[in-house]
Amino acid sequence: xxxxxxxxxxxxxxxxxxxxxxxxxxxxxxxxxxxxxxxxxxxxxxxxxxxxxxxxxxxxxxxxxxxxxxxxxxxxxxxxxxxxxxxxxxxxxxxxxxxxxxxxxxxxxxxxxxxxxxxxxxxxxxxxxxxxxxxxxxxxxxxxxxxxxxxxxxxxxxxxxxxxxxxxxxxxxxxxxxxxxxxxxxxxxxxxxxxxxxxxxxxxxxxxxxxxxxxxxxxxxxxxxxxxxxxxxxxxxxxxxxxxxxxxxxxxxxxxxxxxxxxxxxxxxxxxxxxxxxxxxxxxxxxxxxxxxxxxxxxxxxxxxxxxxxxxxxxxxxxxxxxxxxxxxxxxxxxxxxxxxxxxxxxxxxxxxxxxxxxxxxxxxxxxxxxxxxxxxxxxxxxxxxxxxxxxxxxxxxxxxxxxxxxxxxxxxxxxxxxxxxxxxxxxxxxxxxxxxxxxxxxxxxxxxxxxxxxxxxxxxxxxxxxxxxxxxxxxxxxxxxxxxxxxxxxxxxxxxxxxxxxxxxxxxxxxxxxxxxxx
Ligand code: SAH
Numbered sequence: 001x002x003x004x005x006x007x008x009x010x011x012x013x014x015x016x017x018x019x020x021x022x023x024x025x026x027x028x029x030x031x032x033x034x035x036x037x038x039x040x041x042x043x044x045x046x047x048x049x050x051x052x053x054x055x056x057x058x059x060x061x062x063x064x065x066x067x068x069x070x071x072x073x074x075x076x077x078x079x080x081x082x083x084x085x086x087x088x089x090x091x092x093x094x095x096x097x098x099x100x101x102x103x104x105x106x107x108x109x110x111x112x113x114x115x116x117x118x119x120x121x122x123x124x125x126x127x128x129x130x131x132x133x134x135x136x137x138x139x140x141x142x143x144x145x146x147x148x149x150x151x152x153x154x155x156x157x158x159x160x161x162x163x164x165x166x167x168x169x170x171x172x173x174x175x176x177x178x179x180x181x182x183x184x185x186x187x188x189x190x191x192x193x194x195x196x197x198x199x200x201x202x203x204x205x206x207x208x209x210x211x212x213x214x215x216x217x218x219x220x221x222x223x224x225x226x227x228x229x230x231x232x233x234x235x236x237x238x239x240x241x242x243x244x245x246x247x248x249x250x251x252x253x254x255x256x257x258x259x260x261x262x263x264x265x266x267x268x269x270x271x272x273x274x275x276x277x278x279x280x281x282x283x284x285x286x287x288x289x290x291x292x293x294x295x296x297x298x299x300x301x302x303x304x305x306x307x308x309x310x311x312x313x314x315x316x317x318x319x320x321x322x323x324x325x326x327x328x329x330x331x332x333x334x335x336x337x338x339x340x341x342x343x344x345x346x347x348x349x350x351x352x353x354x355x356x357x358x359x360x361x362x363x364x365x366x367x368x369x370x371x372x373x374x375x376x377x378x379x380x381x382x383x384x385x386x387x388x389x390x391x392x393x394x395x396x397x398x399x400x401x402x403x404x405x406x407x408x409x410x411x412x413x414x415x416x417x418x419x420x421x422x423x424x425x426x427x428x429x430x431x432x433x434x435x436x437x438x439x440x441x442x443x444x445x446x447x448x449x450x451x452x453x454x455x456x457x458x459x460x461x462x463x464x465x466x467x468x469x470x471x472x473x474x475x476x477x478x479x480x481x482x483x484x485x486x487x488x489x490x491x492x493x494x495x496x497x498x499x500x501x502x503x504x505x506x507x508x509x510x511x512x513x514x515x516x517x518x519x520x
Contacts, residue, residue: 013121142171
């Protein structure tokens with residue numbers, strides 16, 4: 001059978017903005033993409049599903065600078081990559097076939113005889129209505145809904161839209177791309193008989209932490225939008241169903257909506273904290289201060305491999321140590337069989353499980369999963385004078401383990417196999433956010449998150465630190481963390497009674513409920 005060397009193009013709806021609103025099928029395809037061509041309106045977080053080895057192409061029409069493609073250019077990209085045999089995902093905001101030029105993009109693909117598939121998405125109209133608390137249809141108000149573009153091809157001589165019929169023909173009218181033309185549209189609808197008192201809502205960046213919505217009537221909405229300075233992307237929802245918003249509005253009512261928070265990542269805690277805060281409507285900026293990289297020189301490790309049988313013990317004190325140790329073992333042309341001889345000890349269960357992935361069972365796991373715990377366990381195993389121990393680990397790490405064993409007479413060879421480096425590039429971003437007053441709250445779940453955060457922020461002195469954090473609320477999980485914060489001359493505004501993530505989140509919610517006299 002002849003192997004098919006031509007790839008396939010998947011036109012995938014990214015949904016309206018909330019990354020949780022992509023379809024399972026869409027996610028499945030992103031996870032297998034070799035090339036992904038994405039839009040301005042597709043949430044960038046979705047790109048995390050795409051393998052790092054894939055080619056990422058931004059084809060957005062907004063803010064694209066250098067890389068903004070014409071429609072023909074995009075079509076060319078899809079066709080060319082498919083012809084190279086690639087699996088191409090074309091990721092488009094909302095639904096590809098609703099004002100998304102999905103049809104146009106497919107035409108060239110069909111003409112070239114390339115295989116394709118289309119995956120629908122949650123269109124922004126329904127998402128905007130839902131996230132603004134508006135049921136787009138309702139038995140008491142309307143039995144029909146029309147999706148309309150407010151941005152017709154300007155070269156067209158006659159309008160494709162029968163405004164005369166639409167004005168009273170559809171119960172709910174949702175207009176995409178209608179902000180610029182809003183004065184014209186409202187005038188037309190009123191002119192063709194729709195009451196100027198018809199309720200209207202305009203929703204910008206629907207289903208994202210930046211969502212903003214305003215309300216008015218067909219007669220007033222143009223002015224309301226101008227006054228509130230609502231810019232695209234936004235949707236205009238026209239019809240009596242908009243009245244229901246006063247009872248159903250939920251998304252913008254979540255207790256932490258519109259609050260931007262910094263979460264400094266430590267390996268285990270951050271994702272839990274982020275998801276709990278996001279569940280309550282907060283926007284979280286995650287800063288990971290730890291980034292793992294290989295070391296520059298593996299010759300020490302290679303020498304250790306060459307005389308591995310001489311060691312009595314190999315010690316692994318982290319998952320990363322296991323990962324990088326085996327990477328280099330394989331790179332040197334060896335595998336796990338070459339490790340016969342020495343016994344293996346690990347710091348804890350997770351490291352033992354990692355080791356098992358390489359076909360090796362740990363001989364020793366201490367009761368207490370710490371360096372000291374491991375040292376004690378080894379001493380109990382008669383590790384001492386004359387013992388030879390190999391300790392592959394981070395470039396910088398605590399010296400307790402090698403020192404304790406060394407004191408007992410063991411010969412410990414410390415071999416760096418990876419390093420923690422501060423991630424580049426985010427410092428400026430963090431500073432800018434703070435300088436512009438875009439951050440409401442800093443969260444700290446341990447002393448090391450405080451230290452890491454301050455290291456990353458790298459203020460020139462205490463005065464600059466104070467200035468950067470002026471007006472920013474600070475939450476600490478417990479007294480030890482709080483002390484680290486106050487030692488740096490900063491105040492702690494929020495601290496839960498018991499030291500859990502859940503209690504901390506509740507304390508944050510409580511803080512904002514108290515602080516905020518309900519706006520009218
Ligand atoms: N295919 C997309 C629509 C693309 S046209 C879909 O199905 O949603 C682009 C227009 O969609 C924007 O001008 C705006 O009117 C609307 N839009 C897209 N995402 C939006 C969002 N998150 N919030 C508000 N409007 C949005």
